[in-house]
Amino acid sequence: MLPTRELKTAQPFSFILFGASGHLADIKLYPALYVLALKKRVPENYCVVGFSRTEMTDAEFRKHVEKSIRTHMPAVTEKALTEFLTHVYYVSGQYDDVKAYKELAKRLEAIESGWAKNQKPKTKNQVVHLAYFSVPPDIFPAVSKNLCAGKVHDGKSPFRVIVEKPVGHNLKSFEVIKAQLLESFREEEIYLLDHYLGKEAVRNIYYLRHANPMMERIFKNTLINHVEITALESAGIQGRAGYFEASGTFRDMVQSHLMMIVSLLTMRLHNEGELDAGRKNALEQFYIPPAADMDDIVIQGQYGEGAVGKETATAYRKEKDVAKDSKTNTYSAMKLMTKISRWEGVPFYLRSGKRLSKKETRVTILFQEPRPVGQGATPNRLDIILQGEAGMRMHLQTKVGGTEPAFRPLILEDPLVCVGDCLPEHSLLILEAVHGKHQWFLSFDEVRAAWRLLDPVQAYLDSGKAPLYTYDAGTAGPKEAEEWMKREGLQWC
Numbered sequence: 001m002l003p004t005r006e007l008k009t010a011q012p013f014s015f016i017l018f019g020a021s022g023h024l025a026d027i028k029l030y031p032a033l034y035v036l037a038l039k040k041r042v043p044e045n046y047c048v049v050g051f052s053r054t055e056m057t058d059a060e061f062r063k064h065v066e067k068s069i070r071t072h073m074p075a076v077t078e079k080a081l082t083e084f085l086t087h088v089y090y091v092s093g094q095y096d097d098v099k100a101y102k103e104l105a106k107r108l109e110a111i112e113s114g115w116a117k118n119q120k121p122k123t124k125n126q127v128v129h130l131a132y133f134s135v136p137p138d139i140f141p142a143v144s145k146n147l148c149a150g151k152v153h154d155g156k157s158p159f160r161v162i163v164e165k166p167v168g169h170n171l172k173s174f175e176v177i178k179a180q181l182l183e184s185f186r187e188e189e190i191y192l193l194d195h196y197l198g199k200e201a202v203r204n205i206y207y208l209r210h211a212n213p214m215m216e217r218i219f220k221n222t223l224i225n226h227v228e229i230t231a232l233e234s235a236g237i238q239g240r241a242g243y244f245e246a247s248g249t250f251r252d253m254v255q256s257h258l259m260m261i262v263s264l265l266t267m268r269l270h271n272e273g274e275l276d277a278g279r280k281n282a283l284e285q286f287y288i289p290p291a292a293d294m295d296d297i298v299i300q301g302q303y304g305e306g307a308v309g310k311e312t313a314t315a316y317r318k319e320k321d322v323a324k325d326s327k328t329n330t331y332s333a334m335k336l337m338t339k340i341s342r343w344e345g346v347p348f349y350l351r352s353g354k355r356l357s358k359k360e361t362r363v364t365i366l367f368q369e370p371r372p373v374g375q376g377a378t379p380n381r382l383d384i385i386l387q388g389e390a391g392m393r394m395h396l397q398t399k400v401g402g403t404e405p406a407f408r409p410l411i412l413e414d415p416l417v418c419v420g421d422c423l424p425e426h427s428l429l430i431l432e433a434v435h436g437k438h439q440w441f442l443s444f445d446e447v448r449a450a451w452r453l454l455d456p457v458q459a460y461l462d463s464g465k466a467p468l469y470t471y472d473a474g475t476a477g478p479k480e481a482e483e484w485m486k487r488e489g490l491q492w493c
């Protein structure tokens, strides 16, 4: 039996958000916290304290939070929203000023001591403090040190620090960030968040394998030709040039989200408690196939102008705050292989891009060519569509009538939608962090395994030597990526 989630306790918590006026907070975190309140997944006593440099009163901050929830939720329940906002507070200060953290500690003390006497933290039911770092990594050291110096982290009460991916810019800077965080926190206090690991559909890759031994039997190199892992986005950079210019799609999507999908698909089926170790072990088995040229392994592109749906998208280089001669990739694709015995010899093709024709995240497993049985027979294929028109599709063949054997596709399909206790990814992950559940967060070892594998590829892309192809917004990506696949004897599914 897989363990069930026990996330309904009355554990009081204070959620401190660094970077409270940032983009991520607006589009994801406030809506996620509101959903937890709406679905009654928060205890009676909790608070959300925003911290950033902008000066604001509690009332002004509540207005800001309210606006972001109204903008980013399809609908709101007025009563739940009003109630949620009573738990929201704000402290302004410089990230490197210890006085601001002392002030923060005082505010927390005042809020927490105001909670009902019978709910007041007892030794075994202390308030959990969560510090969410929604700030650039160069600010981590100052925030970490001051959280301790200002006694927000007193070393006695339960404490968690949540850090968003990507952790580091490359292997070297990952090691630096790791060391900096470990100077202030114990490893078990650190929660490295990749929001794909909070998506039910992504977790389901692992559970599908668990629950369907039949699938495990066919996930074998003797049957499979290749695997494609695709994350297409129709959106552009959504005003995040500051972050994206230094990141690019390869770092932003491939090194993190797509590698998690790879590991969930190929890892050994461990007990849930060992999930992060299982994912790490799988990643460690992957390697970059030997090739004469790095361009046989990776390809990158950048979007130009074009029509995405009804919208006319501007070229990446014309986006606000993007350099006119930017070399940042907004599309990348690469090839990987693994030493995991059941997958040995099977190429994995990963690709992701912005401003493409649609939003779709998909795992496609293409099976071997069928034996020559007759006209029209094509290889079997399994699609696990995680986002977009989420569903599973098994492509089989069936004979058409007539005396000669001829075949047509038979597609077994069903939508793959979350049914039951479904929470948005950030809501679920925040709840799990409150309850100290680590397995759907990244471990340092896991991030290191991903960086070790991809560091040479990232270095090549950063070197300026890799060609950067342009593609029209609203298309399937650069035509060179189609040709790259053709050279592999394949085409994108």
Ligand code: BG6
Residues within 6 Å of the ligand: 233, 252, 361, 387
């Ligand atoms: C984020 C990236 O981690 O994931 C964004 O920084 C990307 O650039 C986003 O758009 C995609 O997430 P989702 O949940 O929309 O698939």
